Amino acid sequence: MAGPLAGLRVVEMAGIGPGPFCAMVLADLGAEVIRVARPGAALDPNDVLARSRTVLHLDLRDPASVREVLALVEHADVLIEGYRPGVMERLGLGPDVCLARQPRLIYGRMTGWGQHGPLSHAAGHDINYIAISGALHAVGRSGSAxxxxxxxxxxxxxxxxxxxxxxxxxxxxxxxxxRGQVVDAAMTDGAALMSAMMYGMKAAGQWSNQRGENMLDGGAFFYDTYACADGRFVAVGAIEPQFYALLRERCGIADDPAFDAQMDRDAWPLLKLRLAEVFRTRTRDEWCLLLEGCDACFAPVLDWDEAPLHPHNQARQTFCELDGVLQPAPAPRFTRTPPGAPASSATATADAVLQRWRQPALATA
Structure with missing residues (x-):
């Protein structure tokens, strides 16, 4: 495997959503990820999150399969699991057992609520985890849910x-x-952490609990999306004075004194209506010819089919194709150790993997 993580050995306990995405990122960057999946789980080329893996089909209710996972752990650097708290322990694969086998192991645990707390054993999904973090409350239009x-x-x-x-x-x-250790990654904690700037702005009196009425949530007329003459949309984010001035110039409103009051929040609703009228005078592509690539902080709003075809994304090779499926390419970029192209997942046996893993890896040689 190519990339900055070449030589890193990861055992992934197959799950859904964030666990596979984390494993995909590590695999994209060069780690060898062995995915432990239930017997009969098909390799689906449309499952982009499962790319670039070696898949072992093991029944973890069988003690022999558990022993095979522990044999892999002895030669692994990382284990990732996303089960509810206590499940891995009941399988005989908890952190105490695994760290006894491999004292340098990093044992990554991915849950919504975390490994402890009043909600830790409750079911949930993304929407629930961001709800108690404050993040969900902030997303949406003024006066709406x-x-x-x-x-x-x-x-x-x-x-x-x-x-x-x-x-x-x-x-x-x-x-x-x-020495290894356990990493307890809870989505509630992470969603709260991602809201750090907003909590700081609220403490400074620059952000309110009123959804859709703040600078970065669609409340500001100069930071929002607008419909064009053809029904498609553009995104504008001209916050700084020099960028805002250029947006006014290109939109033909530089001489309109109403738009001088950029930071007057009381004026935002009316100016949003005025700017919406301006953007409805041209198609999205016509606005792109006028604004894209300049410092007006402008971009077209592209759908899933359009985004891979945008010249900037094509120039950077932001997307790639694997098994006929168009998908995002590995990121970020590295000057000396660029990742290779994503690969199709393939099945193997634990014996085959162990035969390879018993040899020193680059990360530990």
Whole structure:
């Protein structure tokens, strides 16, 4: 495997959502990820989160299969699991057992509520975890109900990404201490952490609990989306004075004194209506010709089919194709150790993996 994590050995206990996404990111960056899945689980090329893995089909109700996982753990650097608290312990694969086998192991635990707390054993999904973190309340239009921001904030941002940061941080610490540890990544904690700037702005009196009436939540007329003459949308984020001035110039409203009051919150609703009228005078592509690429902080709002075709995304090769499925390419970029292209997942046996893992890896040689 190519990439900065080449030589890193990861055991992934197959799950849904954030656990697989974290494992995908590690695999994208060069780690060898062995996915332990239930017997009969099919390899689905449309499951982008499962790419670049070696899959072992093991029945963890069978003690022999548990022993095979523990044999892998002895040679692994990281284990990732996303079950409810206590499940891995009941399987005989809890952190105490695994760390006894491999004292340097980083044991990553991905849950919604965390390993402890009054809600830790309750079922839930992204929408529930971001609800108690304050994040969901802030998303939506003024006067309307909160809008789920897909499952970006809890599952992927506050969950998987934070687990990846935690795992890599623990790996760095292990290079000094020689000891592994457990990483407890809770989506409630992560969603709260991602809201740090908003909590700071609220403390400073720059953010309110009124949804859709703040600068970055669609309340400001200069930071919002607008419909064009063809029914498609554009996104505007001209906050700084020089960028706002350029937006006014390109939109033909530089001489309109009403738009001088950029930071007058009382004027925002009316100016939003006025700016909406301006954007309805041209199609989205016509606005792109006028505004895209300049410092007016402008972009077209693209759908899933359009985004991979945008010239900027094509120039950066932001998307790739694997098994006929168009999908995001690995990120971020590295100058010396670029990741390779994603690969199809394939099945293997524990014996085959162990034969390879008994040899020193780059990370431990």
């Amino acid at each position: 909160p809008v789920p921001p897909l499952n970006y904030v809890g599952d992927f941002g506050g969950g998987a990404m934070l687990l990846a940061v935690g795992v890599l941080s623990a790996l760095f610490e292990a290079t000094r201490s020689g």
